[in-house]
Amino acid sequence: MYKSVIIGVGGGRAHGHADAYQYVKRGRVVAVCDLLQEPLDDFGDKFDINARYTDYREMFEQEKPELVQVSTPPNVRLGVLEAAEAAGVPLAIVEKPLAIQGEDYVQLRDFAARKPKIKVAINHQLQFHPRRQRLQQLVADGAIGDLRFVEASSGMNLAYQGTHSLQAIGAFNPAAPTTVFGQVSGADGLQPNVKAHYAPDQSLAAVEYDNGVQATLRCGENAPRVPRGDAIYQHKRIAVYGMKGYIHWTMWGWETFIDNVYESGEHEYPDEDVLGQAAMCEAMFDWLEDDRKAHPLNLERALVDFNVILALYASSLNHEVVEIPYEPEANLVPKLREALA
Numbered sequence: 001m002y003k004s005v006i007i008g009v010g011g012g013r014a015h016g017h018a019d020a021y022q023y024v025k026r027g028r029v030v031a032v033c034d035l036l037q038e039p040l041d042d043f044g045d046k047f048d049i050n051a052r053y054t055d056y057r058e059m060f061e062q063e064k065p066e067l068v069q070v071s072t073p074p075n076v077r078l079g080v081l082e083a084a085e086a087a088g089v090p091l092a093i094v095e096k097p098l099a100i101q102g103e104d105y106v107q108l109r110d111f112a113a114r115k116p117k118i119k120v121a122i123n124h125q126l127q128f129h130p131r132r133q134r135l136q137q138l139v140a141d142g143a144i145g146d147l148r149f150v151e152a153s154s155g156m157n158l159a160y161q162g163t164h165s166l167q168a169i170g171a172f173n174p175a176a177p178t179t180v181f182g183q184v185s186g187a188d189g190l191q192p193n194v195k196a197h198y199a200p201d202q203s204l205a206a207v208e209y210d211n212g213v214q215a216t217l218r219c220g221e222n223a224p225r226v227p228r229g230d231a232i233y234q235h236k237r238i239a240v241y242g243m244k245g246y247i248h249w250t251m252w253g254w255e256t257f258i259d260n261v262y263e264s265g266e267h268e269y270p271d272e273d274v275l276g277q278a279a280m281c282e283a284m285f286d287w288l289e290d291d292r293k294a295h296p297l298n299l300e301r302a303l304v305d306f307n308v309i310l311a312l313y314a315s316s317l318n319h320e321v322v323e324i325p326y327e328p329e330a331n332l333v334p335k336l337r338e339a340l341a
């Protein structure tokens with residue numbers, strides 16, 4: 001049985017990580033860490049985990065885990081990865097968003113470029129939802145024909161949810177982005193906040209890929225709403241159009257139109273999510289056991305996606321089409337804050 005540990009257990013997401021272990025066959029959570037003792041104890045009591053730490057370095061040394069799951073705000077990423085690698089931890093799952101702006105992105109890109117021993121994936125677990133897997137397989141098998149257009153959105157902004165929807169585009173269209181043209185507005189989400197998530201309130205990006213597919217990504221107040229969606233976080237969705245039909249996935253349902261046959265149905269997001277999170281962990285263990293089984297949500301792919309977001313910010317600030325790869329200019333978030341105030 002592989003040993004997993006979770007860092008940052010005071011928020012909601014860590015519960016999703018721990019819940020998934022009811023379905024993880026090859027691992028178990030042996031220890032947890034948080035800077036704050038109260039959430040640490042509440043979480044440890046709830047999930048019956050007695051090894052509790054306020055310092056993740058100490059946890060790595062004592063517990064010698066195979067997998068660390070990082071569920072902290074996005075300003076805590078690189079330090080954990082460096083410490084985990086130094087302690088010999090072979091696997092890390094880092095919560096989305098990977099980064100916030102150019103400076104932290106470049107640091108993580110430099111970390112990836114030196115080919116660290118630790119294998120890192122970003123927690124866009126929707127990739128592994130059973131429904132998403134079936135739809136992704138349909139499209140990969142050519143059921144809707146050659147792809148033409150992808151349209152994805154999320155009810156929350158780019159820092160909170162946009163990377164899930166951007167990753168979904170890549171899941172259905174695994175091609176390299178080449179250009180980004182976009183617009184953003186609204187500075188509320190760029191103000192100081194405890195979760196350290198900074199992004200404009202709404203955004204729209206037109207992305208071109210090297211296989212000729214075009215995609216749009218809408219995140220925030222301007223995103224379409226999902227039937228049955230209630231709270232703001234329940235409005236993630238993606239539609240993929242090909243020469244023979246389309247598929248549409250939302251947090252609560254799905255549609256396919258293939259060869260003139262229309263089908264649709266519903267699913268329960270929490271049921272999908274716990275299974276998706278578990279499969280995300282199992283795929284990490286596959287990667288540990290076999291270097292050839294690289295995790296589909298690996299750091300290098302996530303860096304390409306995040307470059308699209310940085311290019312969107314530059315496009316909207318400078319009013320131009322931005323080519324990918326984009327070398328980020330300094331201080332994108334302060335510049336957006338000033339421009340959108």
Ligand SMILES: NC(=O)c1ccc[n+]([C@@H]2O[C@H](COP(=O)([O-])OP(=O)(O)OC[C@H]3O[C@@H](n4cnc5c(N)ncnc54)[C@H](O)[C@@H]3O)[C@@H](O)[C@H]2O)c1
Nearest residue numbers: 008009010011012013014034035071072073074095096097
């Ligand atoms: N994948 C998903 O579906 C999903 C869903 C919700 C949230 N998230 C992401 O999960 C991350 C966590 O969000 P949240 O709202 O669950 O949690 P949160 O931001 O409310 O809490 C994070 C916890 O991390 C702890 N922490 C901060 N720095 C730490 C450090 N250096 N060492 C140890 N603990 C530390 C804090 O004390 C806090 O208890 C965010 O990046 C968020 O975007 C992902």
